[in-house]
Amino acid sequence: MTKPARLIGNTVLVVGSLHYDIMVEADHLPRRDETAVGSRWYPKFGGKGGNQAVAAQAYGAVGRILGAVGADDFGAFLRARLGSSGVDHRFVATCDEVGSGMSVAIMDASGDYAATIVSGANLHIVCETLQNPEVWQDVGLLVLQNEVPEAINLHAAKAARARGIRTLLNAAPSRPLSLEFARLVDVLVVNAVEAEMMGASPITNLKAAAAAAKKLADRFESVIVTAGSLGLAAWSAEDEHFSIAAEKIDVVSSHGAGDAFIGALAACMVGGAKFKKACAAASHAAAEHVAGRPAMAIAR
Numbered sequence: 001m002t003k004p005a006r007l008i009g010n011t012v013l014v015v016g017s018l019h020y021d022i023m024v025e026a027d028h029l030p031r032r033d034e035t036a037v038g039s040r041w042y043p044k045f046g047g048k049g050g051n052q053a054v055a056a057q058a059y060g061a062v063g064r065i066l067g068a069v070g071a072d073d074f075g076a077f078l079r080a081r082l083g084s085s086g087v088d089h090r091f092v093a094t095c096d097e098v099g100s101g102m103s104v105a106i107m108d109a110s111g112d113y114a115a116t117i118v119s120g121a122n123l124h125i126v127c128e129t130l131q132n133p134e135v136w137q138d139v140g141l142l143v144l145q146n147e148v149p150e151a152i153n154l155h156a157a158k159a160a161r162a163r164g165i166r167t168l169l170n171a172a173p174s175r176p177l178s179l180e181f182a183r184l185v186d187v188l189v190v191n192a193v194e195a196e197m198m199g200a201s202p203i204t205n206l207k208a209a210a211a212a213a214k215k216l217a218d219r220f221e222s223v224i225v226t227a228g229s230l231g232l233a234a235w236s237a238e239d240e241h242f243s244i245a246a247e248k249i250d251v252v253s254s255h256g257a258g259d260a261f262i263g264a265l266a267a268c269m270v271g272g273a274k275f276k277k278a279c280a281a282a283s284h285a286a287a288e289h290v291a292g293r294p295a296m297a298i299a300r
Helices: 048-058 073-084 122-125 127-131 151-164 192-197 207-217 257-269 275-290
Strands: 011-015 019-026 038-046 060-071 088-097 099-107 112-119 138-143 166-172 187-191 223-226 231-236 238-246
Touching: 011 048, 011 151, 011 166, 019 073, 038 048, 048 073, 048 138, 048 257, 060 073, 060 122, 073 088, 088 122, 088 187, 088 223, 127 151, 138 151, 138 257, 151 166, 151 187, 151 238, 151 257, 166 257, 187 192, 187 257, 192 207, 192 223, 207 231, 207 238, 223 275, 231 275, 238 257, 238 275
Parallel strands: 011 060, 011 138, 019 099, 060 088, 138 166, 166 187, 187 223
Antiparallel strands: 019 038, 099 112, 223 231, 231 238
8 A cells, every 4th residue: 555645734624424413312212113202303413424524623623524415404504504613614515406415313311323314415426526626725634434425435535645645434334345445545443333344253342343453454554443332442553553441431422422533533633643642532532422521622
């Protein structure tokens, strides 16, 4: 693998999804064929791309997103939240022919949740926009996820590599990655389930998470395997390998914790933090998110 140049700016460019989330709170998650009775519902800004751009901004980086929304009320809501969060959303296109992406998520009394997404405009991100030099101004890291087609991710990763910018892939939801695209990913972040779906053994402790990270490091320069309440394990050429135990906190909701982790990690990376320190800061950010405490700028 040809290593790209060092990070060159403090802007995190996210190419990814924007979803209008409808959150439903219920006593428990419904089983198959069950109609559960909820207690309340409310709209929420979402999509892994949008959440990670907002989180990167909240944790001290300059957040920028390239995506797409529909010409509808959902799209207006998403743009307004990006703007109020300080994220640069000049490169979010408006699609007249399809609606904005959306999801419905059900969260139970313990904070666990399940969701269904409808991609909508996220399948129509304009790849040609990646050729605009202003998209890449001061960008130090490209962040991608799997909520948009791989063809879009591939275009973005190629453009980043041509400019000497590293690419971080949060491979969620899990799906097969083409060899061409995988070769352009510098940092892979997956949770335990996603790691197993990429060929790792079942992850029941941090030792197993470390083994999974090592296995995936055969294909990627740096790998982080997050394991929820257990913590994380990582493998990189810079720091070799390490594990970080999760902080003990009272769970309010796990919804969005992974995106808080990615945003904080990206902010630390463009801030020049060493890989292990960036992982530790991201782990702390995720714990704070799960505990229901607001995002704060973190020391890098």
